[in-house]
Amino acid sequence: MPDARSDIFARIREALKVKAPRPHLKGEPVAGKTSAAAKPWLPDGGESAEASLAILAEQLAKLKAMLIRVPDHASAAKAVAELAAAKNWKKVAYHGHPLLRPVAAALPCEAWEADASFEKQRLEGCDAGLTTCESIVAQLGAILVSSASSGGRALSILPHAHVVVAEAAQVVPDLGSALALAKARHGDQMPSMLSFITGPSRTGDIERILVLGAHGPKELYLVLVG
Amino acid sequence: MSDSKAIFLKDAAVNAADGDQRAFIRKALGGYYVNRDLQKARYRDWERARDAASLAKWSAVNDLAAVLEQFVANFERNGGVVHWARDAAEARDIILKIAADNQAKAIVKSKCMTSEEIHLNDALEKAGYGVVESDLGEFIQQLRGEAPYHFVFPCMHVKREAISELFTKHLGTAPTDSPEELTMIARRHLRQLYVDADIGITGANFLVAETGQISITENEGNARLTAALPRIHVALSGIEKVVRHLDDLSVLLPMLATAGAGQPMTCYNTLYSGPRKEGECDGPEQFHLVLLDNSRTRLLADPEQRDALHCIRCGACLNVCPIFKNIGGLAYGTTYQGPIGSVITPHLRGLKQWNHLSGASSLCGACTDACPVRIDLHHHLLHNRRNAAKEAPTLFDRVFHHGFNFVIKRPWLFAAGGRIFRATLPLLQKLPLPYMGAWMKTRDLPEAPARSFRDQWKNPDA
Amino acid sequence: MRVSLFVPCFVDQLTPQVGLATAKVLKRLGHEVEFRPAQTCCGQPSFNSGQWDVAREAAVRALGVFRGAEVVVGPSGSCVAMMRQFYPELLKGTPHAAEADDLAARTFEFSEFLVKKLGVTDVGAKFAKKVTYHDGCHALRELRLKEEPRRLLRAVKGLELIETEEGETCCGFGGLFSAKFPMISTAMAQVKGGALARTGADYVVSSDPSCLLQIGGWLSREGKPILPLHIAEVLAADA
Ligand code: SF4
Numbered sequence: 070m071p072d073a074r075s076d077i078f079a080r081i082r083e084a085l086k087v088k089a090p091r092p093h094l095k096g097e098p099v100a101g102k103t104s105a106a107a108k109p110w111l112p113d114g115g116e117s118a119e120a121s122l123a124i125l126a127e128q129l130a131k132l133k134a135m136l137i138r139v140p141d142h143a144s145a146a147k148a149v150a151e152l153a154a155a156k157n158w159k160k161v162a163y164h165g166h167p168l169l170r171p172v173a174a175a176l177p178c179e180a181w182e183a184d185a186s187f188e189k190q191r192l193e194g195c196d197a198g199l200t201t202c203e204s205i206v207a208q209l210g211a212i213l214v215s216s217a218s219s220g221g222r223a224l225s226i227l228p229h230a231h232v233v234v235a236e237a238a239q240v241v242p243d244l245g246s247a248l249a250l251a252k253a254r255h256g257d258q259m260p261s262m263l264s265f266i267t268g269p270s271r272t273g274d275i276e277r278i279l280v281l282g283a284h285g286p287k288e289l290y291l292v293l294v295g
Numbered sequence: 296m297s298d299s300k301a302i303f304l305k306d307a308a309v310n311a312a313d314g315d316q317r318a319f320i321r322k323a324l325g326g327y328y329v330n331r332d333l334q335k336a337r338y339r340d341w342e343r344a345r346d347a348a349s350l351a352k353w354s355a356v357n358d359l360a361a362v363l364e365q366f367v368a369n370f371e372r373n374g375g376v377v378h379w380a381r382d383a384a385e386a387r388d389i390i391l392k393i394a395a396d397n398q399a400k401a402i403v404k405s406k407c408m409t410s411e412e413i414h415l416n417d418a419l420e421k422a423g424y425g426v427v428e429s430d431l432g433e434f435i436q437q438l439r440g441e442a443p444y445h446f447v448f449p450c451m452h453v454k455r456e457a458i459s460e461l462f463t464k465h466l467g468t469a470p471t472d473s474p475e476e477l478t479m480i481a482r483r484h485l486r487q488l489y490v491d492a493d494i495g496i497t498g499a500n501f502l503v504a505e506t507g508q509i510s511i512t513e514n515e516g517n518a519r520l521t522a523a524l525p526r527i528h529v530a531l532s533g534i535e536k537v538v539r540h541l542d543d544l545s546v547l548l549p550m551l552a553t554a555g556a557g558q559p560m561t562c563y564n565t566l567y568s569g570p571r572k573e574g575e576c577d578g579p580e581q582f583h584l585v586l587l588d589n590s591r592t593r594l595l596a597d598p599e600q601r602d603a604l605h606c607i608r609c610g611a612c613l614n615v616c617p618i619f620k621n622i623g624g625l626a627y628g629t630t631y632q633g634p635i636g637s638v639i640t641p642h643l644r645g646l647k648q649w650n651h652l653s654g655a656s657s658l659c660g661a662c663t664d665a666c667p668v669r670i671d672l673h674h675h676l677l678h679n680r681r682n683a684a685k686e687a688p689t690l691f692d693r694v695f696h697h698g699f700n701f702v703i704k705r706p707w708l709f710a711a712g713g714r715i716f717r718a719t720l721p722l723l724q725k726l727p728l729p730y731m732g733a734w735m736k737t738r739d740l741p742e743a744p745a746r747s748f749r750d751q752w753k754n755p756d757a
Numbered sequence: 758m759r760v761s762l763f764v765p766c767f768v769d770q771l772t773p774q775v776g777l778a779t780a781k782v783l784k785r786l787g788h789e790v791e792f793r794p795a796q797t798c799c800g801q802p803s804f805n806s807g808q809w810d811v812a813r814e815a816a817v818r819a820l821g822v823f824r825g826a827e828v829v830v831g832p833s834g835s836c837v838a839m840m841r842q843f844y845p846e847l848l849k850g851t852p853h854a855a856e857a858d859d860l861a862a863r864t865f866e867f868s869e870f871l872v873k874k875l876g877v878t879d880v881g882a883k884f885a886k887k888v889t890y891h892d893g894c895h896a897l898r899e900l901r902l903k904e905e906p907r908r909l910l911r912a913v914k915g916l917e918l919i920e921t922e923e924g925e926t927c928c929g930f931g932g933l934f935s936a937k938f939p940m941i942s943t944a945m946a947q948v949k950g951g952a953l954a955r956t957g958a959d960y961v962v963s964s965d966p967s968c969l970l971q972i973g974g975w976l977s978r979e980g981k982p983i984l985p986l987h988i989a990e991v992l993a994a995d996a
Pocket of ligand 1: 605606607608609610611612613635662665666667668669670672
């Protein structure tokens with residue numbers, strides 16, 4: 070008996086002997102690479118850096134994510150420290166990134182660099198995870214983290230709060246730009262996980278009523294430098 | 296009549312008459328409509344974005360062999376293991392074997408309709424594994440011992456009081472009527488389970504050929520945790536989920552969220568390209584992907600309805616479907632409910648057994664308008680009806696339509712028949728005739744006029 | 758223009774006043790109106806039931822009936838959609854394909870014909886009542902008519918147009934569906950009829966007489982004080 074793989078491919082080839090017409094379209098047929106051509110029809114991500122930042126702020130507010138804008142890295146560290154104090158965080162896990170070490174050092178509570186020896190149970194006990202990100206999508210208010218930029222897979226999802234420290238220059242207008250940037254940066258060595266985070270974790274499963282913090286972080290902070 | 300049809304008719308009738316349930320479902324969807332419209336308005340051209348989304352899927356599905364091959368090559372290069380399953384049984388066996396080979400005990404799952412399709416939980420439980428659904432809605436349905444009501448909103452029909460009772464019974468928690476508190480109960484309960492599980496099972500929304508990544512869309516973060524903490528990640532996906540380019544996601548991800556849930560994007564859209572890589576501090580040691588046919592190639596072989604494989608399972612067609620909203624998701628008796636389920640189930644599970652779903656539609660077309668990838672849903676219901684009439688004609692339909700045709704072929708007979716019909720209408724209404732009796736049970740007919748239009752046209756003054 | 762009337766079979770037999778009103782409005786606008794008595798049913802019941810061979814016969818007959826007509830106008834979005842959208846599909850690849858496309862191009866729903874083809878919105882009607890409008894699904898989604906009937910109604914003297922909740926929701930008729938799945942169809946009528954009754958309008962107006970059969974049938978059974986009326990009857994009213 071042929072193996073499943075060859076069987077399935079044989080079925081597919083047989084099935085596709087008859088061509089299906091292109092779907093009914095509303096507009097003129099789109100030439101070339103379809104998804105890139107769709108850019109002007111999708112939600113606006115801003116034509117200038119300033120416009121993008123304005124859209125980003127609006128999107129984050131709607132998503133109930135907190136945007137904290139600071140002028141420099143020193144103020145970023147201060148802002149996160151204030152946040153930790155205000156929220157009464159006891160333990161914060163952070164990604165050992167040069168941008169984050171000074172932030173962690175300024176924390177008024179226990180700070181744990183989670184990269185070196187990873188323990189799920191210990192991470193579960195942390196109040197917040199502190200990471201960097203790959204890029205930020207103004208169009209959707211989405212923050213792209215990766216297993217490279219955020220200290221693995223769990224740090225940005227397991228603790229009850231997630232704090233992202235990023236540079237304003239990391240803001241890109243739209244999702245397509247963020248994907249292109251990731252491709253350009255990593256080539257065929259993509260991090261094993263790339264995740265677009267669009268607001269704090271949520272569910273509407275009970276009577277379609279919105280509740281934040283279903284399984285992932287209840288709170289999401291973006292500290293934007295510059 | 297097939298069993299599935301008899302059950303459908305009974306359940307649909309009971310549910311359709313349940314005004315409370317209907318009002319509850321409508322209320323639950325109320326917020327969705329508002330948000331969906333707000334998000335759609337942000338698109339600079341929603342209709343053309345639909346064109347692009349449908350083209351992205353069309354282009355991959357119609358070159359499926361090549362695109363899949365590219366995907367698999369890249370996926371394997373990234374360190375993942377691909378398994379092929381012709382049908383549900385093969386898929387179950389593959390997953391059971393992975394579990395056995397790795398001496399797994401506890402399994403945590405994130406929402407995956409394909410796993411419902413192959414009845415994976417039953418198989419795993421029978422084999423002695425502890426399996427927990429981690430998506431809140433799926434978790435609730437698992438505790439209820441009930442299939443999902445809606446493939447995106449699995450427990451949208453369950454009232455909070457019932458959920459509170461359920462949690463009290465199974466988890467021993469105090470009753471509460473706060474959705475927030477109920478969510479937190481589940482959160483607390485499930486956290487440790489992710490940490491303890493050996494295997495995490497997820498679905499996949501898209502397979503990206505260009506990069507060999509799989510894309511998973513969710514809101515709660517449970518899929519993220521499922522793919523982060525256990526030492527083995529198993530993803531299960533239909534072969535039709537593949538897209539050519541990473542960039543296709545720039546259209547598909549936002550549209551999936553907007554059409555299906557009224558969001559700009561869902562909270563987490565995650566691309567996985569293998570197990571934990573060198574230099575990464577966590578993540579699973581193994582990454583398996585089970586690619587399932589299970590009659591998808593049958594649908595592929597029908598060029599007329601091939602576009603049903605473009606479906607991105609957003610659920611928009613259910614949310615606008617008046618049939619779904621009146622009979623509810625469970626009455627369908629299928630893995631995929633609503634219009635898309637009525638279209639594809641006859642292909643996946645047999646036309647004879649499942650064609651009644653295509654009949655149970657007023658063909659209003661709301662689904663087709665809602666579909667972000669422009670699947671011609673309501674016309675496919677017509678195609679199924681046509682195919683069924685050819686393959687498995689019912690005697691009554693044949694006699695009725697040929698009889699009707701005999702009359703309408705002959706204008707004089709039509710006119711004469713009409714005269715008799717009008718004259719005897721008051722009597723006919725009292726007889727238990729098929730069709731008419733069913734109509735008369737809940738609705739009146741207008742009083743029959745003495746003269747037809749054609750009579751009055753010919754003789755205006757008579 | 759010489760207009761050939763397409764009077765759906767059940768309008769012919771059950772609601773002839775709709776056909777007469779359609780003719781009256783067209784004549785009032787100065788058009789010549791004919792009715793070709795060889796027409797009967799467009800074949801939609803068989804088409805929707807999957808009996809495409811039967812429906813194909815009906816389609817071919819209709820091609821013969823309307824051969825040579827300048828324009829064909831029908832007071833039903835549903836039956837016009839049958840001719841316009843589904844005849845070409847049914848007859849694709851047959852010797853009748855070209856003629857089916859040709860007939861489709863010459864066939865119009867009544868409100869569509871007035872507004873889009875003739876460019877008329879004020880037909881000189883008077884109707885001092887509160888009305889709400891029901892979009893038949895075929896008119897709305899197959900023919901993409903939404904504004905046309907409303908523009909006509911807004912131009913009627915004395916008429917007050919109220920929009921309803923569940924505006925784009927199906928009434929649940931669906932032809933034989935209403936009898937094959939009576940409970941689902943009735944539930945849909947309840948949703949739709951309930952919303953229509955809550956508007957407080959005197960009449961529910963539609964360009965689809967089949968929807969009016971369903972909605973009117975349910976409203977009448979429930980004793981709701983709102984009556985079904987075809988848009989042609991409103992536009993024909995001049996007192
Ligand atoms: S058929 Fe279209 S609307 Fe329905 S679930 Fe699939 S993609 Fe969404």
